[in-house]
Amino acid sequence: MLFFREQRLSLEQHKAFGRRFGELHVHPAAPATALHPEVVTIHTDESSRQIAGYHWHTDVSCDAEPPSASILRLETVPVTGGDTIFASMYAAYEALSDAMQRFVSGLTAVHSGIRVYRDRYGMTENPRDGAGYPVSEHPVVRTHPATGRQALYVNDGFTTHIKDMNPDESRALLDFLYEHARKPQFQYRFHWEPDSVAVWDNRCVQHLAVWDYFPQVRHGYRVTVQGDRPFYRASSDRAGVPRTQAVS
Numbered sequence: 431m432l433f434f435r436e437q438r439l440s441l442e443q444h445k446a447f448g449r450r451f452g453e454l455h456v457h458p459a460a461p462a463t464a465l466h467p468e469v470v471t472i473h474t475d476e477s478s479r480q481i482a483g484y485h486w487h488t489d490v491s492c493d494a495e496p497p498s499a500s501i502l503r504l505e506t507v508p509v510t511g512g513d514t515i516f517a518s519m520y521a522a523y524e525a526l527s528d529a530m531q532r533f534v535s536g537l538t539a540v541h542s543g544i545r546v547y548r549d550r551y552g553m554t555e556n557p558r559d560g561a562g563y564p565v566s567e568h569p570v571v572r573t574h575p576a577t578g579r580q581a582l583y584v585n586d587g588f589t590t591h592i593k594d595m596n597p598d599e600s601r602a603l604l605d606f607l608y609e610h611a612r613k614p615q616f617q618y619r620f621h622w623e624p625d626s627v628a629v630w631d632n633r634c635v636q637h638l639a640v641w642d643y644f645p646q647v648r649h650g651y652r653v654t655v656q657g658d659r660p661f662y663r664a665s666s667d668r669a670g671v672p673r674t675q676a677v678s
């Protein structure tokens with residue numbers, strides 16, 4: 431993650447910053463800004479019944495090619511609370527035993543947009559093509575395309591089950607992985623000020639927006655960068671791939 435204070439960016443400047451990381455992603459369900467379909471409005475006030483980011487998640491992992499980076503800038507922050515908590519999925523993966531790493535690395539998970547599309551935005555179908563909620567399969571452990579490091583890639587917001595497992599096995603394994611991934615030693619908690627900007631890498635970080643400030647207002651804008659199809663490559667195949675510092 432990267433954090434910047436005192437960034438008074440227009441939406442054009444926000445998008446231009448995002449484009450330095452790649453092509454911008456257009457969220458099919460979240461409220462976009464007039465004239466700026468690539469900008470998602472993040473807003474909570476006294477009439478809110480839900481918030482974006484209430485569950486631990488990586489952004490839009492129901493897409494076949496989920497966003498790589500997300501860039502959030504808040505303009506209005508509550509007097510108290512409203513932090514975002516990030517967790518390193520590199521650290522979570524690396525803290526698993528060798529046996530558990532081997533076990534989960536061969537698995538595939540199913541990610542669905544139903545919780546976000548239906549439960550948060552009240553949609554009955556995918557606005558991109560009218561063909562139901564988006565569903566994608568991704569490896570439970572994904573290899574970061576830039577660093578070659580392995581990261582856990584299942585999340586409470588989008589992952590519905592693990593493929594080829596009985597439902598109770600899948601539920602038990604996901605619950606174990608979620609509990610493990612949320613350990614405080616993998617986390618960083620960011621406290622917002624007006625005009626703070628956070629940049630995070632969805633390929634190796636999960637996040638959670640803490641809603642502890644009702645009925646206060648929290649308002650800002652998010653731009654996300656189009657990512658690639660997640661893949662898993664065993665570590666022995668990583669020769670020559672640079673290792674970088676863990677996101678902490």
Ligand code: SIN
Binds near residue numbers: 472482638639652
């Ligand atoms: C999100 O999930 O992108 C929103 C995070 C936040 O509001 O802190």
